[in-house]
Amino acid sequence: MPLRRSAPARRRVPLAAGSLVSFVTVLALPLTLPGTATATPEAGRTPAHPEQDWMGSTIATHEGIERAGGSEPRNAWSRKSVAGVDVSSHNGNVSWKKLRRMGVRFAYVKATEGTSYTNPYFTQQYRGSYHAGMIHGAYHFALPDHSGGATQARFFARHGGGWSADGRTLPGALDMEYNPYGATCYGKSHSGMVSWIADFVRAYREETGRDAVIYTSTNWWKRCTGNSGRFGRTNPLWIPRYGSSVGTLPGGWRFHSIWQHTSSGRTVGDHNRFNGPYSRLKVLANGEDDD
Numbered sequence: 001m002p003l004r005r006s007a008p009a010r011r012r013v014p015l016a017a018g019s020l021v022s023f024v025t026v027l028a029l030p031l032t033l034p035g036t037a038t039a040t041p042e043a044g045r046t047p048a049h050p051e052q053d054w055m056g057s058t059i060a061t062h063e064g065i066e067r068a069g070g071s072e073p074r075n076a077w078s079r080k081s082v083a084g085v086d087v088s089s090h091n092g093n094v095s096w097k098k099l100r101r102m103g104v105r106f107a108y109v110k111a112t113e114g115t116s117y118t119n120p121y122f123t124q125q126y127r128g129s130y131h132a133g134m135i136h137g138a139y140h141f142a143l144p145d146h147s148g149g150a151t152q153a154r155f156f157a158r159h160g161g162g163w164s165a166d167g168r169t170l171p172g173a174l175d176m177e178y179n180p181y182g183a184t185c186y187g188k189s190h191s192g193m194v195s196w197i198a199d200f201v202r203a204y205r206e207e208t209g210r211d212a213v214i215y216t217s218t219n220w221w222k223r224c225t226g227n228s229g230r231f232g233r234t235n236p237l238w239i240p241r242y243g244s245s246v247g248t249l250p251g252g253w254r255f256h257s258i259w260q261h262t263s264s265g266r267t268v269g270d271h272n273r274f275n276g277p278y279s280r281l282k283v284l285a286n287g288e289d290d291d
Contacts, residue, residue, distance in 0.1 A: 045146045048181060050117040053141050054088035054110055055215060056240045056263055056270055058178035063219055065242040065263075082106060082274040082281050086139065086260065089119045091268050096132035099267050104134065106274060106281060108173055111138040111160030114146045118159050126160065130168060135285050137170030138162075139215065142200070145179070145186035149199030157207035163287075170285050171210035173238060174200055177220055190226035197225070201235055210287055211235050213257065218250045227251035236284065238272075257284065 047053065083103050087094055088110035096107075107129035110119050119125070122138075129136040140156035142149075153174075161172040176197065179186050185193060197214070204212045214231055215238040221227060232252025240260040241247050249256060258272050265271035274281050 045114065045143075046116045047114050047143065047146075050113040050141070051089045053113055053180050054090055054270070055086045055108070055139055055141070055173075055175050056177070056260055058180055059217055059240045060242060060263055062178050062184075063217060063242075080277045082276070082278050084108070084258070084272040084274060085265070085268050086110075086270045086272060087125050087268050089121045091125070092121060093124050094121075094128060095267055096128045096134070100132045100134060102266065104271075105278060106135040106137070106170065106272075108137045108139050108170070108272075109160075110175075111140060111172075112152075112156045113141040114143040115152055115155040122160050135168045135170060135281060137173060137213075139173035139175050139213075141175045143179075143181075143186070144188055144193065144196045145182070149196040149201075150203035153200040153203035153212075154207060157204060161204075161208075163208040163210045165287070167282065167286055171213055171236075171287070172204060172208065173213040173215050174204070176214060176216040176224075177240075184220075185224035188224070190224070190228070193224050194226075194228045194230055197231065201231065213238050215240070215258075215260075216250060217241065218248050221250035225251075 082105050084106035085099060085104055086108040099107075107125075109122060109125040109129065111122055111126075112118055126136055126138065138156075138161040140152065140161055142152060146152075156172060163169055163171055174197070178184050188196065201212050201214075204210070211234050213236045217240050227250060229252030232250075232254065236257035237249065237253045237255070238258040238260065239246055239249065239256045242260075242262055246256055246259050256275055258274055260270055260272045262271050263269045274284075
C-alpha cells in the first residue's frame with residue numbers, strides 16, 4: 001500500500017502494508033460540502049449526464065469482466081485488508097448501517113465532475129457513511145478536455161473534496177478513466193495528459209496538504225499517459241479490475257492501496273478492498289505514520 005508524506009523537502013516513497021515512512025506535515029482544513037461555494041458552469045462545457053458517470057462506470061464496458069471474477073468473493077479475503085464501497089448520485093440514499101453490518105469500513109463518495117457538477121446526494125452519502133462509523137473520503141470524476149487540472153482540483157477541494165485531520169477522512173481521489181462523452185483520452189497526447197494530472201495533484205495538495213489518490217486502470221493508463229511512472233512515488237493507487245486478482249499495475253507503482261474488485265456487489269455495486277489492515281487505513285486517513 002503506498003502512503004505519502006506532505007513535507008515537500010522529504011523523499012516520498014510508497015508504503016506496502018506494514019512498512020515505515022517518515023512523518024507527514026498536514027493541514028487541518030474544514031471539510032466543505034456542496035453548496036458552501038458557488039459553482040461557475042463552464043460556457044458550453046457542462047457535463048451532459050454526470051449522474052451516469054461514477055467511479056468505474058466506463059471500465060467494464062471497455063475492459064470487460066473475467067468469467068471467474070467480478071463478484072464479491074466469499075471467505076477469500078485476508079484479515080490484512082479492509083472492505084469498502086464507492087458511491088455516487090446513481091445510488092441515491094444509501095443504507096449505510098446495512099453496509100456496516102456487512103463489514104464495510106470505508107467509503108468514497110463522488111463529490112464533483114468537471115467544474116459545474118456537484119452530487120445532489122453528497123450530504124446523505126458522505127455524512128451518512130461517517131455517522132455509521134466508517135472512514136470516508138470524496139472523489140472527483142475528471143474531464144480533462146473541459147478545463148485545466150488545477151481548476152478542477154480547486155473546484156473539487158471546495159465542494160466536498162477537502163481533507164480534515166479528524167482521523168476518519170481519507171485524502172481525495174482523482175478518477176481517471178475512459179471519456180464517457182467522446183475520445184478515450186479526451187483529445188490529449190501522452191505528455192498533455194500527464195501534465196493535466198500533474199496540475200490537478202499539485203493544486204489539490206496546495207488546497208489540502210494531502211496527495212490525492214489516483215484511481216485508474218492499467219489499460220487506460222498505458223493508452224492515455226504512455227504508462228507514465230511520474231506519480232507512483234507520490235500518489236496512492238486505486239485500481240479497478242473486475243476479476244480474480246489486481247493484475248499488472250500501471251507504470252511507477254509498486255503497490256496498490258485500494259482495489260475495486262467488483263461493480264456488482266450487494267447493496268451498492270462497487271466494492272473495494274484496502275491493501276492493508278484497518279490500522280494502516282487509519283494511517284492513510286491521518287496522513288502520518290502510527291508508530
